[in-house]
Amino acid sequence: MSGIIKVNHLDNVATASKEEGLKEGDHLEEIRITVQEDIPFGQKILLEDVKKGSPIIRYGEIIGYAAETKEKGQYVDEHSIYIDKIDHLNENNIPEFEDQYRFKDVEKIEERYFYGYRNPDGSVGTRNLLAINTTVQCSEGFVNIAVEKVEKDLLPKYKNVDGVAAINHLYGCGVAINAKNSEIPQRTISNIALNPNFGGRGIAVCLGCEKFKSEDAFNGIEAESILVMQDYHGMEEMLDAFLEKSEAVLQKLNKRKREKIPVSELRIGLQCGGSDAFSGMTANPAIGYAADLFIQQGASVIFSEVTEVRDGVHLLLKRIRDKSVREKMIQEMRWYDNYLEQAEVDRAANPSPGNKAGGLATIIDKAMGSIAKSGTSEIVDVLSPGERIRKKGLTFAATPASDFVCGTQQLASGINIMVFSTGRGTTYNLKEVPVIKVASNNVLYKKWKDLIDINAGEIADHSKTIEEVGNELFEYIIKVASGEDTRADHYRLYNQLAVFNPAPIT
Numbered sequence: 459m460s461g462i463i464k465v466n467h468l469d470n471v472a473t474a475s476k477e478e479g480l481k482e483g484d485h486l487e488e489i490r491i492t493v494q495e496d497i498p499f500g501q502k503i504l505l506e507d508v509k510k511g512s513p514i515i516r517y518g519e520i521i522g523y524a525a526e527t528k529e530k531g532q533y534v535d536e537h538s539i540y541i542d543k544i545d546h547l548n549e550n551n552i553p554e555f556e557d558q559y560r561f562k563d564v565e566k567i568e569e570r571y572f573y574g575y576r577n578p579d580g581s582v583g584t585r586n587l588l589a590i591n592t593t594v595q596c597s598e599g600f601v602n603i604a605v606e607k608v609e610k611d612l613l614p615k616y617k618n619v620d621g622v623a624a625i626n627h628l629y630g631c632g633v634a635i636n637a638k639n640s641e642i643p644q645r646t647i648s649n650i651a652l653n654p655n656f657g658g659r660g661i662a663v664c665l666g667c668e669k670f671k672s673e674d675a676f677n678g679i680e681a682e683s684i685l686v687m688q689d690y691h692g693m694e695e696m697l698d699a700f701l702e703k704s705e706a707v708l709q710k711l712n713k714r715k716r717e718k719i720p721v722s723e724l725r726i727g728l729q730c731g732g733s734d735a736f737s738g739m740t741a742n743p744a745i746g747y748a749a750d751l752f753i754q755q756g757a758s759v760i761f762s763e764v765t766e767v768r769d770g771v772h773l774l775l776k777r778i779r780d781k782s783v784r785e786k787m788i789q790e791m792r793w794y795d796n797y798l799e800q801a802e803v804d805r806a807a808n809p810s811p812g813n814k815a816g817g818l819a820t821i822i823d824k825a826m827g828s829i830a831k832s833g834t835s836e837i838v839d840v841l842s843p844g845e846r847i848r849k850k851g852l853t854f855a856a857t858p859a860s861d862f863v864c865g866t867q868q869l870a871s872g873i874n875i876m877v878f879s880t881g882r883g884t885t886y887n888l889k890e891v892p893v894i895k896v897a898s899n900n901v902l903y904k905k906w907k908d909l910i911d912i913n914a915g916e917i918a919d920h921s922k923t924i925e926e927v928g929n930e931l932f933e934y935i936i937k938v939a940s941g942e943d944t945r946a947d948h949y950r951l952y953n954q955l956a957v958f959n960p961a962p963i964t
Contacts, residue, residue, distance in 0.1 A: 460488060462503060463739055463918060466518035471502040471534055473735045473817060475918050477901055494531040499901065500735045500817035500881075502534040514539050514819075517738065517826040519770070522819060536819045541806060547788050553772060555779045558834045560747075561754045570755055573716040573940040574723065574874075581654035582723040584874045584892060584939040586714050588622045588707055589660035591651045593675050594630025594668035597687060601626060601663050604700045612705055616712040620941075622704075623889045625650055627957045631668040632964055640961040644670065646844035647957060649870040651676050654725070655891055657714060659707050661685065661700070683707060716941065722756030724939055725847055727873035727891070728831045729762065731861035734816025734881025734898055738827020740927075741879035741898035741914040746833035747928025748877070748935065749852070753835045758847050760871060763859040764794040765805040766828040769821060773829060774854065778837045786840040790856035797960060808859055812882040831879060843958050844870040861886050862956035865893075869955070875939050877931070885909060886953055887946035892938045895946065896931065909945050911938075 461480060462472040474480045480497040489505065497503050502516075510527050513520040514534065522539035575583040588608070590601055605624045613619060629643045647670070651660060662676045666688030676684070683703055690696040728745055730737055749759045761767075767774060771791055778784045798804050808821050818824045838851040844867055847853060857867040861884065868876065869890055876891050881898035883906055897903040900915035912931050916922040922930075938944060 461486065462489075464505070465516060465739055468515055468518040470504065470506045470508065470513075470515045472505055473739070474499055474501055474503060475736075491531045494529065495533050497533045500899070502735070502817065502819065504528050504530050504532050504534050506530050516823060519822070519826055521823040521826065534819065536809075536814045539819045541820050541822060543804070547771070547791055552784060553776045555836075556776045557836065558777060559753075559836060560750055560834045564754075566754055570721045570936065571718050572721055572724065572936045574719045575654075575657060575714050575716060576719065577654055578658045579652075581658075581725075581872070582719055582874065583655040583657060584724075584941075585620045585655040585890075586618060586657055586711055587620055587655050587890065588704065588711060589651065589653070589656040589890075590622065590624045590704075591647075591660055591662045591676055591679065592625055592627065592630070593647075593662065593664045593670045593672055595626070595628045596631065596665045596668065597663045598624075598626040600687060600693075600696065604663075604697055604704075607697060607701060608704050608708075612701065612708060616708045618712045618714060619708055621889065623656070625890075625955065627955055629957055629959055630670040631665075633669060633959070634962040634964050635669040637961045642843045643957045643959040643961065644675070646867060646870040648675050648677075649844055649846050649872070650866070650890075650955075652678060652846070653869055653872060653890060654874045657711050659683070659710055661703055661707060663687065663700070720756070721752065721936060721939075722850065724752060724875060724935070725758040725760070725871075725873045726752060726935065727760055727762075727865070727868035727871070727876040729861065729864055729868065729876060730766075730828060730831060730879040731886055732810075732816075732880040732882035732884045733813055733818060733824060733827060735818055735823075735827075736816075736898035736915070736918055737879055737881045738830050739898075740917040740924075741881070741896045742827055742830035743924045744912075744914045744917065744927035744931055745831040745877055745879055745896060747924055748931040749831070749833040750835055751928065751932045752935075753833065753851055756850055758850050758853065759833075760841070760847060760853045760855045760868060760873065761832045762855045762857040762864050762868060763828060764791065764856050765798075765808040765821065766825055766859045767854075768794070768805050769825040770829045774832075774837060777835070780838070783837065783840055787837075787854060790840060790842065790854075794856065816881050831877075841871055843867050846870070847872045858958055860956065862953055863958050865953075866955040866957055875935060877935065879914070883909075885946065885951045887944070887951045888955075889952040890955075892944050893946065894931070894935060894938055894944055909949075911944050
């Protein structure tokens with residue numbers, strides 16, 4: 459349709475797809491509707507008359523109810539819609555498994571390869587990084603200075619090492635170390651140290667008096683690679699010891715070289731941030747198509763963000779065959795419902811002002827678009843926050859939706875590369891794993907060409923299909939996994955990690 463996009467034949471709203479939006483008096487001949495008021499780019503136009511309380515439908519799903527009676531051709535924004543609480547977690551009403559995988563009857567294409575680093579535990583890295591793990595936030599100042607010294611004085615000697623990653627966080631002391639839910643930040647920090655991009659080696663820096671002890675946090679790090687700051691006399695002695703320990707690990711890491719490895723060894727994290735109305739129509743479906751291709755190759759793919767799938771969980775449950783995995787999905791949803799209720803909010807608190815300005819009217823609207831990036835394959839496992847990937851195929855990893863917290867938790871789950879869609883734009887990036895940015899619309903891509911890797915906006919203007927952009931993304935993921943820098947990497951844009959800690963701080 460000219461100037462608008464209707465996602466599903468059941469929908470009674472469509473999205474203004476031209477940069478200039480829709481103007482009052484425009485006549486949409488194909489659907490015989492005259493626009494009754496200006497409708498900005500990315501916002502919704504009503505396709506039929508609705509009475510107050512009538513369903514507003516997008517993606518073929520109810521995303522809310524009309525707050526007032528409206529006529530077709532009018533503008534529908536977040537003030538025009540309200541939502542009811544919807545609970546799709548009744549065990550007596552769980553839908554039957556449906557095999558929706560788009561490639562289930564398609565012969566597997568030839569096996570594909572990338573060039574990565576094999577680790578002693580059998581995992582594979584896309585980067586070869588020296589990780590500086592920490593037990594407590596008190597060490598951050600020292601660690602940052604020490605990392606600068608390593609990058610300046612040591613790293614140039616070790617050409618096969620891709621960089622140094624300081625794993626700073628806000629945990630370790632001043633916390634109720636044995637409280638309910640304290641296992642979440644502790645498990646997260648411990649499992650980050652095991653990420654495949656760190657080669658099974660690293661340094662651990664401790665203060666010495668913290669509650670979160672190195673022996674509890676980092677069982678896999680050798681004793682000679684652990685530095686306890688309070689054991690040394692002053693800054694210079696600490697730095698000398700740090701450089702000595704770092705060089706010993708760098709020498710081992712430098713012996714590693716990229717080798718040809720099947721893409722089945724990739725562990726791909728999927729995430730979105732700064733989403734808009736186009737995210738669920740362009741970028742996320744293209745990511746979902748690429749995810750399905752990697753599943754076909756035998757790779758591991760995880761998607762996350764509980765509040766951004768919660769209102770579509772009935773759609774996800776249809777894709778889970780194993781009863782115990784279904785039960786785990788329900789358990790994780792309920793845990794997060796309770797977590798939010800303790801603060802007297804619900805998942806409707808999720809959408810940001812930018813989401814709404816970009817055309818996402820409700821959290822249900824946002825959820826339907828978010829789920830699209832998971833593709834169509836069976837969901838084979840569900841992880842609690844910070845748990846490691848256990849199976850090949852598609853996994854749901856329960857995390858908060860915050861970009862930084864979600865990314866940190868996926869890092870702990872063991873991803874070695876991430877794909878991140880955005881409609882409003884964000885410079886989000888991680889040092890620990892490469893992050894590929896996918897723009898949902900042409901406006902963002904034209905504005906941020908030097909920061910965006912893949913433009914899915916071409917789907918909205920019909921220049922490319924979802925399948926074409928999905929294939930383009932598939933090939934680009936292989937290139938980046940083999941060592942090519944993303945555009946954000948070019949500028950060394952790296953965000954701090956944010957460990958999820960729902961436990962009490964004392």
